[in-house]
Amino acid sequence: MSRSGGLQYKTDRGPSLAACRAVRRGHFITFEGGEGTGKSTQAKLLAARLKSLGIDVLLTREPGGSPGAEAVRHVLLSGAAKPLGPYAEAILFAAARDDHVRSVIRPALEQGTWVVSDRFADSTRVYQGVLGNVDPNLIRRLEHITIGGTRPDLTFILDLPADIGLKRAVRRRGSRPRDRFEAEGLAFHRKLREAYLELAEHEPERCMVIDASAHMTKIASVIWALVDARLHPAETPSELENAVS
């Protein structure tokens, strides 16, 4: 209690937004897109290429990426939270992200590590916001609370016609059962693609739409050219230089 009698809330949310910006030294790159678009493969290839330059890189994913968030991932992808509705799912994705950002992403960026994440907040905007019809004001508030200033420098949106993506996802899955979102029909996945393209139109500086129908190595070289031009990885001090500085 404060002396005036009012309640004082002490939060453990780390440094202020301004402080986060000031100390952030690594770059943050995210991959987004529908099912079967090859995000995970491209995120891995990019992380490996950055590492080959001696850059300290953290490859992570959402939902998940920290022990707390991985526990929530299971609840979400098993479909256990589906009966609670899209608002509850949005809040659960946000809870997972809050832990992931505070315990993994932000500390890594502050140390100068580059972070490559397979999905991030745009997935909530699109899956829960657009497809789930969750109020955009709530989506914005959740984003503000969970990520604050920890916004991606670059986001690659891997784009593919929904039917092709779904076929690829079926092949990749093999005998594993479909997860909560893979189980949605073609109309859902078509709308998802449109929502990602619209998002990219609104944030052209950050979001790059990549044609995911090309060969994996061709896509990787397009992505690398964009990272190189925008974030200049060759000028980043290597892990060794970081260690001695």
Ligand code: TYD
């Ligand atoms: P995942 O198994 O990681 O598959 P994918 O290869 O499609 O990324 O599944 C994550 C699923 O969770 C995916 O269908 C998208 C969904 N999702 C949301 O609905 N909201 C979110 O905020 C996030 C991060 C993911």
